[in-house]
Amino acid sequence: MSDVVGERVALSPELGRAAAARAEFRMLIDGELVPAASGAAFDNVSPATGLLLGATAAAGERDMLRAIAAARRAFDGTGWSTDRAFRRRCLEQLQYALEAEKEDLRTELVAEVGCPVMTTRNAQLDWPLAEALRYPARLIDDFAWERVLDGGGLFGDRNKRTVVQEPVGVVAAICPSNFPIEVILNKLGPALAAGNTVVLKPDPHTPWNATRLGRLIAERTDIPPGVVNVVTTPSNEVAGLLATDPRVDLISFTGSTAVGRTLMRHGADTMKRTFLELGGKSALIVLEDANPASALRSAIGVCVHAGQACAATTRMLVHRSMFDDLVGAVAGAFEAVPVGDPALPDTLVGPVISAAQRIRVLDACARATRDGARLITGGGVYDDLPSYLADGHFVQPTVFAADDPSLPIAQEEIFGPVLVVLPFSDDDDAVRIANDSAFGLAGAVLSSSADRAMAIARRVRTGAIGVNGGMFYGADAPFGGYKNSGVGRQCGIEGFQQYLETKTIGSRIPRS
Numbered sequence: 001m002s003d004v005v006g007e008r009v010a011l012s013p014e015l016g017r018a019a020a021a022r023a024e025f026r027m028l029i030d031g032e033l034v035p036a037a038s039g040a041a042f043d044n045v046s047p048a049t050g051l052l053l054g055a056t057a058a059a060g061e062r063d064m065l066r067a068i069a070a071a072r073r074a075f076d077g078t079g080w081s082t083d084r085a086f087r088r089r090c091l092e093q094l095q096y097a098l099e100a101e102k103e104d105l106r107t108e109l110v111a112e113v114g115c116p117v118m119t120t121r122n123a124q125l126d127w128p129l130a131e132a133l134r135y136p137a138r139l140i141d142d143f144a145w146e147r148v149l150d151g152g153g154l155f156g157d158r159n160k161r162t163v164v165q166e167p168v169g170v171v172a173a174i175c176p177s178n179f180p181i182e183v184i185l186n187k188l189g190p191a192l193a194a195g196n197t198v199v200l201k202p203d204p205h206t207p208w209n210a211t212r213l214g215r216l217i218a219e220r221t222d223i224p225p226g227v228v229n230v231v232t233t234p235s236n237e238v239a240g241l242l243a244t245d246p247r248v249d250l251i252s253f254t255g256s257t258a259v260g261r262t263l264m265r266h267g268a269d270t271m272k273r274t275f276l277e278l279g280g281k282s283a284l285i286v287l288e289d290a291n292p293a294s295a296l297r298s299a300i301g302v303c304v305h306a307g308q309a310c311a312a313t314t315r316m317l318v319h320r321s322m323f324d325d326l327v328g329a330v331a332g333a334f335e336a337v338p339v340g341d342p343a344l345p346d347t348l349v350g351p352v353i354s355a356a357q358r359i360r361v362l363d364a365c366a367r368a369t370r371d372g373a374r375l376i377t378g379g380g381v382y383d384d385l386p387s388y389l390a391d392g393h394f395v396q397p398t399v400f401a402a403d404d405p406s407l408p409i410a411q412e413e414i415f416g417p418v419l420v421v422l423p424f425s426d427d428d429d430a431v432r433i434a435n436d437s438a439f440g441l442a443g444a445v446l447s448s449s450a451d452r453a454m455a456i457a458r459r460v461r462t463g464a465i466g467v468n469g470g471m472f473y474g475a476d477a478p479f480g481g482y483k484n485s486g487v488g489r490q491c492g493i494e495g496f497q498q499y500l501e502t503k504t505i506g507s508r509i510p511r512s
Helices: 010-024 062-076 083-099 102-113 117-119 126-131 132-141 153-158 180-193 208-220 236-244 257-270 292-306 320-335 354-369 427-436 450-459 494-498
Strands: 027-029 032-034 041-045 052-057 146-147 161-166 170-173 199-200 229-231 249-255 274-278 285-286 317-319 373-379 398-401 418-424 444-445 502-509
Touching: 010 052, 010 102, 027 062, 027 208, 027 317, 041 117, 041 398, 052 208, 062 170, 062 199, 062 229, 062 236, 083 102, 083 132, 083 180, 083 208, 102 117, 102 180, 102 208, 117 146, 126 132, 126 180, 132 180, 132 494, 170 180, 170 236, 170 257, 180 199, 180 249, 180 444, 199 208, 199 236, 208 229, 236 257, 249 257, 257 274, 285 427, 292 317, 292 320, 292 418, 292 444, 317 320, 317 427, 320 373, 320 398, 320 418, 354 373, 354 398, 418 427, 444 450
Parallel strands: 170 199, 170 249, 199 229, 249 274, 285 317, 285 444, 317 418, 398 418
Antiparallel strands: 027 032, 027 229, 041 052, 146 161, 161 502, 373 398
16 A cells, blocks of 8 residues: 555655545445435544544434434344354455455554554454454354253253354444454454344544445445444434443443443443443563563553553563663663654554543643652653644653552553553562452563463453463454453454353153
8 A cells, every 4th residue: 555555655644635535424324325314524633643634424313213223123124133144145245345445444544543554464454354254254154053952951851952042133333443443343243243233333533444344335245234334423422322222232332441331321221231341451460580671572562552452551560679670671662662653664652542532641640740650751742743743642652660559550541651660579469469450451471481470360360361472362362351341252252152142942842
């Protein structure tokens, strides 16, 4: 793609114009690409430049209710939920369509998300595109949709019991701004493969990757009208209809813990099933026998995509014997990471998603200093940038050191390039500090002893954890959190089952 890589590397203003020229501004509702019924639209702004990229249809209540009705009708009145071969063929069509526009997707992600282009080579685009639809499509054939229980139970051999897995129904898929394509595809793939219909509500900061997906579904697949609806809106009230409408059976949400709690409360009146993948404050545990170079590489991971990753290990727990040396080395590494235009191939730290998010990050840094944490480096705006990025939402890569793991900087999710380094005395102390958190999403352990690291990993209460650089990510690997980090799992067999209901059928066998 010449806009990002190739003979010429574009800068973000030019990249934004290229993305806008190829963007889809309409929603997909009941098989039609449509503007908002009211004609309203909202702005899509580049987080790197602060410049307007373009507009997107702003759904109102009428649009959302139409989408929900279409999804309900498609589930109840078509063969989508029962025709597995057809579902697999449609997912394969969507896979081919996405691959054909892969480079346009890459341009859009860099332009509207502000993610460094290097991240699109992995979790932002290439990884999910490789397997997020293919894996659940294979499960359509491989999954055990039914099983017969042995024996006749309490009623003897004349009773046959069959356990059947069926789709839940209408799924509300609500997605965040930080990894939009990755999250969308890892929701959409299993939900559709399981036989559900979907109303997809993307984050208003990053709508175009979702609206492109809607266009591809309408124009390049045989997915029936109403099976997938893409509804873009900046209105929390309109989005909230997905939680309160009784025609929606399941909420699949990735985002903040606060919003997850709200959705759970609002969905309670209609007893909606919920999958919630929420925030994190994950710990990187560096034992005294760990390789310091490995610790530095892991610490720098907090800077990638400006720290906007729910699984980022933003608490670094370091053995006291190496604490001071490693704090200094980490600070030096943070000062050296490439910050700037996300369209450039060497950039590691781009902007945070919005001006409001930058304020939240800076406020958290100021509070940490007042609370007694030691600011080692960063903590402010990044102003050593080209003039065309002057209105972008950049924050300095920041390192704090603290002795008290109960400080807010060590307990609250910040969603910026901010790391707090905390000391520990022994393995038990490290596990205690790691588990002293309202969150439990991810984590990591570094040690020259694989057995010792694995033993600690098993004691840390998180939904995923890496040992000595090991990667837990994959469409076949369940991901989700303990405690305030969520309910349920995305991906893997466990994630597929989130989108299914279980029915037990007892049938009497007549005497011969």
